[in-house]
Structure formats: C-alpha cells, structure tokens
Amino acid sequence: xxxxxxxxxxxxxxxxxxxxxxxxxxxxxxxxxxxxxxxxxxxxxxxxxxxxxxxxxxxxxxxxxxxxxxxxxxxxxxxxxxxxxxxxxxxxxxxxxxxxxxxxxxxxxxxxxxxxxxxxxxxxxxxxxxxxxxxxxxxxxxxxxxxxxxxxxxxxxxxxxxxxxxxxxxxxxxxxxxxxxxxxxxxxxxxxxxxxxxxxxxxxxxxxxxxxxxxxxxxxxxxxxxxxxxxxxxxxxxxxxxxxxxxxxxxxxxxxxxxxxxxxxxxxxxxxxxxxxxxxxxxxxxxxxxxxxxxxxxxxxxxxxxxxxxxxxxxxxxxxxxxxxxxxxxxxxxxxxxxxxxxxxxxxxxxxxxxxxxxxxxxxxxxxxxxxxxxxxxxxxxxxxxxxxxxxxxxxxxxxxxxxxxxxxxxxxxxxx
Amino acid sequence: xxxxxxxxxxxxxxxxxxxxxxxxxxxxxxxxxxxxxxxxxxxxxxxxxxxxxxxxxxxxxxxxxxxxxxxxxxxxxxxxxxxxxxxxxxxxxxxxxxxxxxxxxxxxxxxxxxxxxxxxxxxxxxxxxxxxxxxxxxxxxxxxxxxxxxxxxxxxxxxxxxxxxxxxxxxxxxxxxxxxxxxxxxxxxxxxxxxxxxxxxxxxxxxxxxxxxxxxxxxxxxxxxxxxxxxxxxxxxxxxxxxxxxxxxxxxxxxxxxxxxxxxxxxxxxxxxxxxxxxxxxxxxxxxxxxxxxxxxxxxxxxxxxxxxxxxxxxxxxxxxxxxxxxxxxxxxxxxxxxxxxxxxxxxxxxxxxxxxxxxxxxxxxxxxxxxxxxxxxxxxxxxxxxxxxxxxxxxxxxxxxxxxxxxxxxxxxxxxxxxxxxxxxxxxxxxxxxxxxxxxxxxxxxxxxxxxxxxxxxxxxxxxxxxxxxxxxxxxx
Numbered sequence: 001x002x003x004x005x006x007x008x009x010x011x012x013x014x015x016x017x018x019x020x021x022x023x024x025x026x027x028x029x030x031x032x033x034x035x036x037x038x039x040x041x042x043x044x045x046x047x048x049x050x051x052x053x054x055x056x057x058x059x060x061x062x063x064x065x066x067x068x069x070x071x072x073x074x075x076x077x078x079x080x081x082x083x084x085x086x087x088x089x090x091x092x093x094x095x096x097x098x099x100x101x102x103x104x105x106x107x108x109x110x111x112x113x114x115x116x117x118x119x120x121x122x123x124x125x126x127x128x129x130x131x132x133x134x135x136x137x138x139x140x141x142x143x144x145x146x147x148x149x150x151x152x153x154x155x156x157x158x159x160x161x162x163x164x165x166x167x168x169x170x171x172x173x174x175x176x177x178x179x180x181x182x183x184x185x186x187x188x189x190x191x192x193x194x195x196x197x198x199x200x201x202x203x204x205x206x207x208x209x210x211x212x213x214x215x216x217x218x219x220x221x222x223x224x225x226x227x228x229x230x231x232x233x234x235x236x237x238x239x240x241x242x243x244x245x246x247x248x249x250x251x252x253x254x255x256x257x258x259x260x261x262x263x264x265x266x267x268x269x270x271x272x273x274x275x276x277x278x279x280x281x282x283x284x285x286x287x288x289x290x291x292x293x294x295x296x297x298x299x300x301x302x303x304x305x306x307x308x309x310x311x312x313x314x315x316x317x318x319x320x321x322x323x324x325x326x327x328x329x330x331x332x333x334x335x336x337x338x339x340x341x342x343x344x345x346x347x348x349x350x351x352x353x354x355x356x357x358x359x360x361x362x363x364x365x366x367x368x369x370x371x372x373x374x375x376x377x378x379x380x381x382x383x384x385x386x387x388x389x390x391x392x393x394x395x396x397x398x399x400x401x402x403x404x405x406x407x408x409x410x411x412x413x414x415x416x417x
Numbered sequence: 418x419x420x421x422x423x424x425x426x427x428x429x430x431x432x433x434x435x436x437x438x439x440x441x442x443x444x445x446x447x448x449x450x451x452x453x454x455x456x457x458x459x460x461x462x463x464x465x466x467x468x469x470x471x472x473x474x475x476x477x478x479x480x481x482x483x484x485x486x487x488x489x490x491x492x493x494x495x496x497x498x499x500x501x502x503x504x505x506x507x508x509x510x511x512x513x514x515x516x517x518x519x520x521x522x523x524x525x526x527x528x529x530x531x532x533x534x535x536x537x538x539x540x541x542x543x544x545x546x547x548x549x550x551x552x553x554x555x556x557x558x559x560x561x562x563x564x565x566x567x568x569x570x571x572x573x574x575x576x577x578x579x580x581x582x583x584x585x586x587x588x589x590x591x592x593x594x595x596x597x598x599x600x601x602x603x604x605x606x607x608x609x610x611x612x613x614x615x616x617x618x619x620x621x622x623x624x625x626x627x628x629x630x631x632x633x634x635x636x637x638x639x640x641x642x643x644x645x646x647x648x649x650x651x652x653x654x655x656x657x658x659x660x661x662x663x664x665x666x667x668x669x670x671x672x673x674x675x676x677x678x679x680x681x682x683x684x685x686x687x688x689x690x691x692x693x694x695x696x697x698x699x700x701x702x703x704x705x706x707x708x709x710x711x712x713x714x715x716x717x718x719x720x721x722x723x724x725x726x727x728x729x730x731x732x733x734x735x736x737x738x739x740x741x742x743x744x745x746x747x748x749x750x751x752x753x754x755x756x757x758x759x760x761x762x763x764x765x766x767x768x769x770x771x772x773x774x775x776x777x778x779x780x781x782x783x784x785x786x787x788x789x790x791x792x793x794x795x796x797x798x799x800x801x802x803x804x805x806x807x808x809x810x811x812x813x814x815x816x817x818x819x820x821x822x823x824x825x826x827x828x829x830x831x832x833x834x835x836x837x838x839x840x841x842x843x844x845x846x847x848x849x850x851x852x853x854x855x856x857x858x859x860x861x862x863x864x865x866x867x868x869x870x871x872x873x874x875x876x877x878x879x880x881x882x883x884x885x886x887x888x889x890x891x892x893x894x895x
Contacts, residue, residue, distance in 0.1 A: 084814035119856050122722075128697045129694050132879075140860060150874060150875065221883060221884055
C-alpha cells in the first residue's frame with residue numbers, strides 16, 4: 001500500500017500534522033495509532049489549561065484532542081487504530097501490526113514521526129531501598145485514576161516537580177488522598193509556575209526544593225520514604241533526613257522522547273534532546289522523514305506541539321508532491337545558559353519570513369537578554385524578565401537577519417541585561 | 418500421601434521436581450511465595466559458569482560442570498533463552514595473573530573445555546570496551562548467559578505437565594515426623610509425604626531445624642545490581658569478571674539474554690532472606706568497580722536496580738545429603754554460587770540420593786521433555802503475519818519496549834503454573850522489563866490479568882502477597 005504521508009502516532013502532534021498535511025493538499029494520508037482511540041496522552045489529562053495559545057480558550061486534554069479529531073473528520077485522512085508500528089525501514093516502508101489487519105508493510109512518500117515520549121522511572125535515577133508495589137510514574141497513576149477510575153494510594157509522596165507530578169498532586173488530593181510532599185532535587189521547580197501555584201500552593205502541599213528520596217521502605221507495599229536535603233552537588237546531606245509514612249510514591253522525574261523507531265530508521269540524533277536533529281521545517285537527516293512534538297523534544301505546552309506539528313505536516317505534504325527543501329545549511333549553536341535548540345539546522349532558502357527556534361536554559365535567571373549572533377556580530381535580541389529550565393523558550397528570528405549571516409552557523413546565547 | 422514433598426520452588430526445587438517427574442511418583446513442590454522462582458532464582462547474575470571457580474574435588478566443582486552440560490540441552494528443549502557467549506576473568510596486575518593461572522589449572526582439573534590465558538591486547542582485540550589497564554585474562558568459551566527465572570518456570574511447568582504438583586503460597590510452618598512419613602503443616606493446609614527434599618534456599622537451615630537438624634547455618638549475602646538499557650547491551654559480548662574474592666566472583670559486566678547489560682554484584686552479609694533492598698553504598702560500589710573493567714559503562718542508561726540474597730552457608734561446599742536428624746529428609750542447602758549453573762545436576766543428584774534412601778523409581782512410559790513458547794519479537798515478518806492471522810491477539814502489542822503481544826500474555830496466564838501478578842507476567846513473557854519498566858504496559862497487563870483470571874482489578878498484585886496496586890475506586894469510578 002502506498003501513501004503520500006504516513007503519520008506514526010495519533011496524539012496531539014500526529015493529529016496536527018495530519019490536519020496540516022491534508023490542508024496542504026496531500027491526497028493519501030494515514031495516521032497509525034497504537035491505542036484504541038486518537039488523542040494520545042491528552043485523553044488522560046482531564047484537567048484544564050490546554051489551548052490557551054492555539055484556541056485562545058481553556059480546554060481539557062480530551063476537549064483539545066476532540067477539536068482536532070473533529071477537524072480530521074472533515075478530511076480524507078485514514079486512521080488505523082490499535083495498530084503498532086514495529087519498524088520504519090530506511091526505504092520509508094512502515095511495518096505495522098494490528099488485530100484487525102494483521103501484519104502490513106506500508107510505503108510512504110513522506111513520513112511524520114510523532115510517537116511522543118515516555119516517563120523516566122525509578123531505575124533511571126537509582127533510588128535505593130526496597131522495591132515494593134506503590135511506586136508509580138505520575139502518568140501511570142494518572143491513567144489508573146482518570147481512565148480506569150481507580151485510586152492507587154492514600155498517602156502520597158511525589159518525587160520531582162515535573163508538570164504531570166504537580167497535576168497528580170492536585171488530582172490525588174481531590175480524590176481524597178493525602179499528598180504529604182513534593183520533593184525536588186533541583187533548587188528550583190521543573191514544572192510550569194502556574195502548576196506550582198494551582199496544584200501545590202492552593203492545597204497546602206509542601207514543596208521541598210534541593211531534597212530527594214534516599215530510601216524507600218516496605219516489603220510488599222510502600223510503608224515509608226526517607227527524604228534528605230542535598231548539597232550544591234546534589235549529594236544527600238547526612239542528618240537532614242525526614243521520614244514520611246506513606247503508601248505511595250509518584251515519580252515525575254522527566255520525560256524521554258520515544259525514538260526507537262527513529263534510531264532504527266538510521267536518523268541522526270541529538271544527545272541533548274534525545275530526539276532527532278531537525279531542520280527548520282522539522283525534516284530529519286533522512287529526506288522526507290519529519291519529526292514533531294515530544295518525540296523531537298519535550299514540550300511543556302500542547303499548543304506549541306500543535307504549531308510545530310503543523311509545520312511538519314505541511315512540509316511532509318510538500319515533500320510528497322516533489323517539493324523537496326534544500327540549500328545551504330546554517331547550524332544553530334548553543335551559547336551561554338542554553339542547553340539545546342530546535343531546530344538545530346536552518347536552511348535559509350526554506351524560510352519564508354520568520355523561523356521559530358525553541359530552546360531551554362540550564363538554570364533560573366532574571367532580567368536576561370537572548371542574543372542571536374553570527375560569530376561576534378549581534379543579529380537580534382530578545383529580553384526576558386524570568387527564565388527557568390521548566391519553561392521552554394521560543395524566539396522568532398526574521399529571515400532578513402539570517403540573510404546577513406556570513407559564516408555557517410549562528411549562536412543563541414543568554415546574557416545578563 | 419505424596420511420595421516426595423519438595424520445600425521450595427526456586428531453581429533447585431524446580432530441577433528436582435522435573436527430574437522426579439520422570440518417574441511414577443506422587444510429587445509436590447511447596448512454594449512459600451505466590452509464584453515460583455521468586456527468591457534467589459529471580460535476582461542473580463544470570464550466568465551458567467564454565468566451572469573453573471570451585472576447588473577441584475568439591476561437589477560444587479563436579480555439579481557445576483555437569484550442570485551446565487545438562488543446562489545446554491534442557492534450555493534447548495524447554496525453550497529457555499540461553500546464549501553460550503564465553504567469559505573473561507580479568508587481571509589488572511601480576512598478583513591477579515597468578516589467580517588467573519590458578520583458575521586455569523582448577524578449570525582443567527574440573528573438566529572445563531577450551532580455556533585459554535590471554536594477554537591484555539588479546540583481550541581488547543576481542544572486547545574493545547575492556548580497560549587498557551587489563552594485563553591478561555582467563556578466557557572460558559563455555560560460559561553462558563541464561564534467563565534464570567524462565568529456566569525455573571520451564572522446569573516447574575514441565576514437571577507439572579508430567580504430573581507433579583506445585584502448591585503456591587504454601588509456606589511450610591512446621592514438620593512432624595509420623596512414623597515413617599512426614600506431616601508438613603503449610604499455609605495451604607497439611608501435606609503428608611514419605612520423603613522430603615529441603616530446597617528452601619536461604620531458609621534451608623530453618624526448614625532443617627523443623628526436623629531437629631542443625632548441621633549447617635545459612636549466611637544470607639546480598640548482591641546489588643544495575644540493569645542497563647539495550648542501548649548498552651552490546652558494550653561487551655562476553656561475561657566480564659574480575660578476580661574472585663572470598664564473598665563471590667566480584668563485580669561483573671555482561672550482556673543478558675534479553676539484550677540488556679547487567680552490572681553487579683557487590684557482596685554484603687545481611688540478616689534475613691528478605692533483605693533485598695538496594696543501598697546507596699552498595700550501588701556506588703558496583704558503579705566504581707564495574708568501570709574498572711569496562712570504563713564506558715554509561716549509568717545514565719540504567720533502567721532498574723535490584724538485589725538478591727545468596728544462600729551462602731557456614732560450610733565450604735554445597736550441602737547435599739540425607740539429614741542426620743531425620744531419615745528420608747534430604748537437604749539441598751547452602752546452594753550458593755555456582756548454584757544456578759549446578760541446578761540441573763543437583764536435581765539429578767537429589768533423585769539418586771532419594772533412591773539410595775529407599776525411594777523406588779519406575780520410569781514413566783511417556784515423559785514430556787519439551788516445551789514450546791511463542792516469542793513474537795523473534796519471529797520473521799512472514800511468521801508474524803501468519804500467527805496474527807491465526808490468533809489476532811498476537812496483533813496487539815501490549816509492552817512496546819519489549820514488543821510483547823496480548824497473545825503471549827494470555828498464553829502465559831493459561832500455562833500450568835498460573836501467574837497472578839504483573840511481575841509474574843514480566844517473568845514469563847518480558848512485558849514490563851524494558852526501558853519504561855511497565856510505566857506504559859503495567860495498567861494494560863493489569864487489565865488483561867483481571868479479565869483472564871476473572872478477578873476484580875484491585876485483587877491483582879504487583880508481585881508477592883500484599884503487594885496491592887489499587888486502593889479504592891475514584892469518586893466517580895464506583
């Protein structure tokens with residue numbers, strides 16, 4: 001079976017990519033989704049706060065997904081649900097499997113990778129202690145509570161201040177659980193400020209910054225956790241232990257883009273984002289294969305996923321009808337305080353008026369200026385009152401500035417005002 | 418009345434049950450936990466040792482070499498993942514080279530095939546990731562890696578298919594001698610048997626004491642591990658040991674049959690069998706020692722820590738004997754390393770010992786010695802297409818990290834020994850063993866278990882009795 005555009009993953013990224021590809025005129029488009037319905041992780045995010053940027057209104061996760069599913073219904077996009085992609089060949093053949101259609105090999109002129117991300121686990125951060133039941137990633141707990149209608153604990157300690165953990169602190173509290181503490185290794189929160197306020201402060205849940213869990217006790221089910229303060233090197237300080245009697249630990253300690261298929265397709269990866277290296281139109285190192293959403297880099301806001309994925313979908317549609325992007329490449333380098341950028345590569349000729357660059361900073365900063373430089377030459381700058389690792393930054397660089405670049409790269413750097 | 422009651426269904430109990438199930442006997446294995454393979458068997462280095470470590474002339478030396486020979490055929494026939502990848506014992510200085518030579522001589526005496534002593538450069542030519550500090554090594558090509566819990570499950574399941582019984586959640590609380598027979602009081606009721614085999618692992622001394630025997634004492638010894646992502650699984654292609662020390666074989670770095678990298682263990686005396694917690698100090702030690710052998714081990718790719726307790730004892734050798742305190746009571750105690758490697762031979766030895774104690778053995782006319790298992794991810798595209806056409810459940814991937822299908826999970830639930838926990842499924846078909854550690858598939862496996870066993874969701878456990886997952890329905894979930 002041959003398609004113009006094959007989209008792998010029907011979460012917010014895949015949905016937006018499909019809508020955009022269809023609007024750009026791609027004829028035969030298919031979304032392959034492993035779950036039994038479209039929407040991805042949005043379906044279990046029943047809290048509000050989605051869509052403020054894109055729809056200019058506050059929606060819940062399922063509502064946000066629903067808007068796109070509605071849009072999709074007006075197109076000819078084919079949807080394969082309950083279907084898992086096993087491999088993406090270097091020849092752009094997508095091998096997938098489902099109970100309904102069995103094993104299939106689908107050929108795509110272009111492919112959009114929108115598989116999302118997964119949560120970091122206890123094993124990834126080597127928390128010592130027993131290994132009883134009652135330790136969940138925040139997302140797994142969210143699924144039990146919001147999708148299955150079951151609570152998974154009564155007295156809860158949350159490790160990490162990622163957004164899903166914060167959201168679950170509130171959700172578990174509303175369902176009658178006692179959330180004893182949210183414990184964060186860094187001296188700052190890693191979640192959105194609005195979530196700290198609305199999910200912890202409003203419910204008097206204490207946030208322990210520069211603390212971590214140093215022991216979990218309980219043979220069959222969690223009984224106690226020991227929390228210790230950490231020094232500036234993030235090493236636990238003996239004598240600072242606080243013991244919490246609890247039956248549950250929720251982990252919100254980071255997300256990892258899910259790139260097994262990307263790697264198997266031979267696509268160049270960025271060690272900083274754990275995602276593919278992409279161009280301005282979200283094309284990867286393999287021509288005609290695009291990436292968007294959390295599989296490329298972890299976002300805080302679904303609205304930004306949507307915007308990025310629409311670019312990917314539109315570009316995939318163009319590629320499918322033979323409009324390949326090309327031209328000389330500018331590398332985007334990271335300067336002071338900047339941990340990564342997306343895109344990592346920009347082809348000037350392919351930029352119409354502006355290009356959006358996303359990045360994160362490595363610490364909390366006040367009164368800074370983001371500078372885009374060509375060597376020592378300042379191309380443009382943007383002021384920020386407050387910057388934090390938990391809040392992704394976005395700058396819009398006008399093409400006119402890129403045209404002035406003499407070298408083969410530009411640098412994004414953050415300096416004191 | 419049973420002919421033989423085996424106490425404990427780890428790898429030793431399962432191997433004994435398997436060997437006994439060849440004969441016309443009524444056999445029961447009594448397991449304290451709610452699943453087989455749930456003690457030392459599930460938490461160790463997962464290695465079938467070549468056999469150069471034990472002192473020549475010991476039971477350990479003989480049973481290790483015999484055991485790994487038997488394991489080769491058993492694993493093939495019972496569809497247990499095993500790979501003969503060979504092992505190195507690294508030397509970092511002249512002193513350790515002496516140990517390497519000693520091990521080489523021992524190995525030759527023990528009958529280990531094809532060993533060689535290599536120079537540091539030869540070692541690195543075979544395994545480029547090994548440290549430049551290494552001056553030489555013993556190479557034993559017959560060392561293998563295995564899935565230890567799968568090995569145990571396969572032996573126990575096959576024993577059951579041959580007529581043996583396995584009782585789970587049947588901890589033996591006391592034993593009465595009633596004339597010629599034993600009356601065992603267990604958490605699952607009374608069991609009467611003519612002969613008893615004590616394969617209780619770390620608890621074997623306590624079980625022996627139930628019949629008045631005090632000839633050995635178990636000294637539980639904990640080993641802690643890291644399991645790393647498959648991204649690190651090919652860092653080395655052999656089992657990489659350091660020179661052994663009195664507590665064990667030192668910290669090793671090795672691939673697993675599942676494609677991960679295993680790093681560990683340390684060795685630390687503990688009080689109880691259940692002291693399987695990880696410690697910051699233990700994990701730090703393992704990290705430090707492992708990078709001495711293989712500097713490129715990247716602990717950022719850690720997906721799981723675990724710890725197991727070795728059934729070390731106050732005796733130098735395995736304790737395989739009829740108890741001096743009770744006729745017809747066989748101890749298989751102090752089965753420390755190389756216990757997993759020796760297990761198949763210990764099973765055979767236990768049967769011979771029972772026979773010498775008077776148990777009459779008559780071979781069954783038919784004995785099942787094969788087992789089939791579908792591992793979806795190992796199938797070719799054509800085979801995948803075929804199996805999904807036959808059973809659509811193989812077309813639904815439940816564990817996406819390990820590519821485990823609903824078909825495999827349902828099949829595992831309906832095997833002779835029924836898993837009732839999410840970890841039981843993990844040990845039978847790898848769902849939840851991957852990089853997300855069940856974060857994604859856990860709730861889905863949970864649902865499948867609930868559906869197939871016809872149990873409400875809140876009665877499905879994570880692992881052992883008491884490891885409940887759910888507390889109560891949500892306000893609107895009632």
